[in-house]
Amino acid sequence: MGKFTRVFRSFLLSYIVILIIPNIALFVSYRTSISVTEKASIENSVTQLAKTKELLERRMAEVEGFTRQLAINPDLSVLMNERNTGDQTNVYGIWKMLRSILTFGQTNDFLQQFYIYLGNYDVILTPGSAYFRPEHYYENFRYADQTFTDWKQSVLGQTHRSEIMPLRPFLNKGAETAVVTYMQSFPLDAFNSSSPALVVIMIDEKTIASLLAGITDRYGGWTQITDAQGRTIASQGEGIPDLAKLEEDGRYDPAKVSQFHEGDLVITTVSDTNGWVYRAGIPRKVLLADANHVKRMTWTGNGIALAVGLLVCLGLAYRNSAPIHRLISAFGAAGKEPGRNEYDFLHGNIAEMLHNSNRLESELRRQQPLIRDAFLKRLLSGELPSREEIVAAATQANTGIYGNSGYVCILQIQGYSGKGTVEILNELNAARLILKQSLTDLAGFTLMTDWGADRIVILFASRETETGAAVGRDEIASLLDQLSRHAFEEYRITFTAAVGERFEAETGVSASYEQAKQALEYALHSDRKSVVWHEETRLESATYYYPLELEQRLLGTIRAGETEEALRIVETVVTTNTVQRELSVEMWHQLVGELKGTLLKLIDQKTFLESGSFESLKDRIIAVQPADKRTLQREIEQIVAAMCAVVEGRKNASHSRIVEQIKAYVGENYGDAELTLYRIAEQVERPEKYISQLFKEATGSNLSDYLETVRMDQAVKLLVEGRYTVDEISARVGYNSSHSFRRAFKRVTGVSPSSYREAAGR
Numbered sequence: 211m212g213k214f215t216r217v218f219r220s221f222l223l224s225y226i227v228i229l230i231i232p233n234i235a236l237f238v239s240y241r242t243s244i245s246v247t248e249k250a251s252i253e254n255s256v257t258q259l260a261k262t263k264e265l266l267e268r269r270m271a272e273v274e275g276f277t278r279q280l281a282i283n284p285d286l287s288v289l290m291n292e293r294n295t296g297d298q299t300n301v302y303g304i305w306k307m308l309r310s311i312l313t314f315g316q317t318n319d320f321l322q323q324f325y326i327y328l329g330n331y332d333v334i335l336t337p338g339s340a341y342f343r344p345e346h347y348y349e350n351f352r353y354a355d356q357t358f359t360d361w362k363q364s365v366l367g368q369t370h371r372s373e374i375m376p377l378r379p380f381l382n383k384g385a386e387t388a389v390v391t392y393m394q395s396f397p398l399d400a401f402n403s404s405s406p407a408l409v410v411i412m413i414d415e416k417t418i419a420s421l422l423a424g425i426t427d428r429y430g431g432w433t434q435i436t437d438a439q440g441r442t443i444a445s446q447g448e449g450i451p452d453l454a455k456l457e458e459d460g461r462y463d464p465a466k467v468s469q470f471h472e473g474d475l476v477i478t479t480v481s482d483t484n485g486w487v488y489r490a491g492i493p494r495k496v497l498l499a500d501a502n503h504v505k506r507m508t509w510t511g512n513g514i515a516l517a518v519g520l521l522v523c524l525g526l527a528y529r530n531s532a533p534i535h536r537l538i539s540a541f542g543a544a545g546k547e548p549g550r551n552e553y554d555f556l557h558g559n560i561a562e563m564l565h566n567s568n569r570l571e572s573e574l575r576r577q578q579p580l581i582r583d584a585f586l587k588r589l590l591s592g593e594l595p596s597r598e599e600i601v602a603a604a605t606q607a608n609t610g611i612y613g614n615s616g617y618v619c620i621l622q623i624q625g626y627s628g629k630g631t632v633e634i635l636n637e638l639n640a641a642r643l644i645l646k647q648s649l650t651d652l653a654g655f656t657l658m659t660d661w662g663a664d665r666i667v668i669l670f671a672s673r674e675t676e677t678g679a680a681v682g683r684d685e686i687a688s689l690l691d692q693l694s695r696h697a698f699e700e701y702r703i704t705f706t707a708a709v710g711e712r713f714e715a716e717t718g719v720s721a722s723y724e725q726a727k728q729a730l731e732y733a734l735h736s737d738r739k740s741v742v743w744h745e746e747t748r749l750e751s752a753t754y755y756y757p758l759e760l761e762q763r764l765l766g767t768i769r770a771g772e773t774e775e776a777l778r779i780v781e782t783v784v785t786t787n788t789v790q791r792e793l794s795v796e797m798w799h800q801l802v803g804e805l806k807g808t809l810l811k812l813i814d815q816k817t818f819l820e821s822g823s824f825e826s827l828k829d830r831i832i833a834v835q836p837a838d839k840r841t842l843q844r845e846i847e848q849i850v851a852a853m854c855a856v857v858e859g860r861k862n863a864s865h866s867r868i869v870e871q872i873k874a875y876v877g878e879n880y881g882d883a884e885l886t887l888y889r890i891a892e893q894v895e896r897p898e899k900y901i902s903q904l905f906k907e908a909t910g911s912n913l914s915d916y917l918e919t920v921r922m923d924q925a926v927k928l929l930v931e932g933r934y935t936v937d938e939i940s941a942r943v944g945y946n947s948s949h950s951f952r953r954a955f956k957r958v959t960g961v962s963p964s965s966y967r968e969a970a971g972r
Contacts, residue, residue: 225523229516236512252475255492256468258425259433259477263488266421266435267481269320270392274372276314276321277394277409285310288946289328290396290406299331302884304340312337323351323382323389324411327366329404351412354379354386369395369405374484376441377415388415390443418444422490429492431474438485449474449491470494581607586659590618590667592720600716609657613671615714617686618722620730621645621666624704624739638663641703648696653689667726669719683712683743690741706733707741754793754801755786761808768812768850771857776850780805784843802836805846812853827852868894869908872901873916880920881944887913922958925951929967936963 280286285307292300307326314321314337325347326335334341341347344366348358355378356364370393380389389412395405422433423446432447440453456462456471463469468477474491481488585607589600623641626634642660649656649668657669670686690707697703710725725744732747733739760779767776787793787801809831827849834845871894879885890913891898905913921943928939940951955963 222523222527225526226520229519229523233512233516236508252468255425255429255475255490256477256479258428259479259488259490262421262424262433263479263481263486266418267483269318269421270484272318273320273392273411273413274394276318276411277372277392278398280311280326280409281396281398283307283310286326286396286407290330292330299342304331304333304335306884307335308338308340311335319417320413321411322417323414324409325351327408327410329366329406329408350383352381354381365393365410366408367404370408371395371398374437376437377443380412389413390415390418415444419446422446425490425492429496431490431492431496433488433490436487436489438487443486447491451491578608582609582657583659585609586657586667586669587661589716589719590659590661590669590723614716615712616669616671617683617709617712618719618726619668619670619686619690619707619709620661620723620726621668622706622708622730622734623664623666624706626664635663641701642666644701644703645693645697645705649689649693652692652696667723687741704739706730706739708733708744709741710744754797754804755791756783756801756804761804764808765812768853769857771854773851773854773858776854777847780843780846780850784846799836802834802842806831806834809846809849809853827856865904865908868896868901869905872905872913876917876920880917880924881942883941883944883946885917885944918954918958921945922955925955925963926959926966929963932967939963 285303289300289303289307292303311326314324324336327333327344328335331342332344334344334347336347344362345358348361352358352361373393375391375393377388377390380387392411392413394409396407396409397405418435422435422444425431425433426447430447432445432450434445434450434453435443436453437443456476457464459471462471462476464478467479468475470476474493477490477492479488480486585603588603623638623645626638641664645666646658649658657671659667661667672682686709694705694707697705708726708730710722710727710729713719713722729742729744729747733742760783764776764779767779783801783805787798793801810828813828813831830845830849830852834842834849836842872890875890875893876885887898887902891901894901896904902913905911905916909916911919925939925943928934928942929936934942936952937948940948943951945951945954952963955966959966961969
């Protein structure tokens with residue numbers, strides 16, 4: 211190191227001081243963190259048990275909520291209140307009840323195994339199954355310590371109000387387990403010795419224990435839940451103490467939330483909801499493992515950090531002092547050259563770097579028009595099909611089209627027939643420069659590019675002006691007129707301008723350019739030197755316009771019976787090939803043949819084969835002749851309208867059959883209180899929304915109103931007969947309650963059923 215050792219020592223001493231200061235603070239914080247870690251471990255354990263208690267209480271509350279949902283279930287209410295006549299069982303009602311309870315177990319694992327017992331039918335319903343004999347259910351699911359008679363008497367034959375049976379051994383299809391049982395009778399206010407219905411929910415001990423696994427998996431030890439009477443609800447882990455001996459031990463205080471007892475931290479919490487006691491025992495060595503781990507890691511990490519820090523200090527001191535050494539040495543070496551030192555050297559190099567940077571920036575500015583020109587050529591050629599690609603390329607070129615709609619214009623310079631000589635090419639180059647500069651002076655910045663020796667392509671994009679209006683067709687025509695007069699008066703330059711159709715998005719620029727080329731061909735063909743718009747062109751075409759997608763649309767609209775849309779497509783085809791194109795006789799005959807072929811494809815389908823107009827339509831299509839173009843369009847349109855009328859007629863006939871089916875089904879089943887729009891749609895095999903709208907269009911009334919009218923008509927007949935009471939009539943015409951029937955009858959007829967019967971003389 212020689213004479214530079216002092217610099218190295220200064221750096222090294224500074225780094226060592228910086229290294230020692232945080233280590234002192236680390237030791238102080240270490241002592242604090244140990245005590246905090248021990249306290250936090252205990253608090254975390256208490257919090258974990260409290261969270262487990264809250265989670266289990268929420269699950270049990272969901273179980274109770276499930277029973278309350280069943281209590282208000284209309285299907286269950288109907289089954290509970292029905293009288294079992296012995297040979298008649300409400301199979302449909304039981305099936306609906308099975309469907310309604312099928313999905314409850316998917317949202318709460320406490321509801322994986324439950325059953326509903328209906329006393330009047332002596333049937334047990336489980337998710338997915340119905341046992342019409344309780345002994346069949348008992349064969350598969352039963353308590354291991356209870357006979358069938360005891361089970362039927364103590365569980366099915368008693369009234370239970372939110373009753374919880376503690377942990378008992380249970381056989382689930384032969385598999386041994388243990389369950390906690392929750393029982394609730396229906397209705398909820400039932401006080402009789404037996405109730406119409408009962409729900410029994412069996413919660414597997416493993417399911418409850420899984421909620422306690424968070425403590426045992428993390429700390430080991432044990433967890434236990436007991437009810438208010440000290441009966442075990444669930445337990446998890448090893449080394450569970452005898453609760454009786456634990457409470458008799460004078461060193462154990464049941465009122466404390468956490469306390470150390472015989473090497474374990476015992477945590478106790480009591481539920482305010484149901485009086486359940488939650489206990490957890492965590493070994494002391496496991497509980498304080500984090501604190502001990504912190505001790506070991508702190509001392510180990512601190513020692514390693516000091517050793518590594520010293521090595522880093524040596525390295526940093528050398529690295530930071532070495533440039534200074536080299537700089538001083540360089541200064542000494544350069545000082546031998548007269549008039550030049552290290553700073554002159556650095557200044558010269560920095561100045562050269564700045565000069566090169568300025569040259570690069572100037573080159574980029576010079577290349578910018580070329581990049582913009584390349585972007586515009588790609589855009590016009592259609593090489594950028596998506597808007598994302600256009601935006602990306604515009605960003606790269608540092609430009610854009612300054613609006614998403616506008617026109618593409620092509621300027622064709624006139625008066626230069628031979629372009630093979632250098633003189634002509636130079637004149638054309640000068641003419642292009644003059645026109646572009648003149649256009650810039652007149653319109654400001656405008657995207658334009660050279661396209662060949664004698665053409666300029668201009669992109670007039672719509673953009674907001676100070677008045678809020680977009681650049682439009684009139685402004686472009688005026689601008690091109692000014693440019694034409696200026697170029698001729700000042701430079702004797704003439705040109706022909708061709709403008710394509712307006713594009714509405716950046717992706718339509720290439721299409722507008724192609725249209726401008728077509729307009730330019732038309733202008734050159736007709737020797738026009740003014741502004742020519744694409745819609746003014748009428749070029750003779752070697753082919754006709756009838757693409758496959760247009761044919762498919764025509765076929766689809768006729769199949770759907772959409773007359774207006776089908777006629778519009780026919781008009782588009784004929785107009786395009788007569789107004790915008792000039793077809794040869796052969797091409798015109800070919801087009802007519804294609805149209806006839808399209809219609810003949812449809813005529814062979816079932817819809818037309820089964821109709822009485824098949825032969826006449828076929829003859830009309832074959833008889834179409836490509837004579838007069840207007841006559842052809844009229845004949846094709848008449849045939850298309852006739853075909854659509856056939857389709858519409860068959861649709862109407864089908865609709866009439868469906869409406870009659872609906873009326874017949876309603877007439878046979880109006881007395882069913884469960885008759886809904888869904889069941890009617892199921893019967894006629896159509897969607898609910900479809901038949902509702904169809905019935906409304908065909909009859910002028912809603913389907914629900916029609917059902918109510920049928921029921922009221924039958925009710926009037928029964929009231930006049932006088933054989934049944936009002937309550938019996940309401941049930942016979944499909945009402946669940948006589949109150950709903952009376953209210954509907956008065957709304958329809960204006961009087962109550964009793965008043966109507968009296969007025970009828972009964």
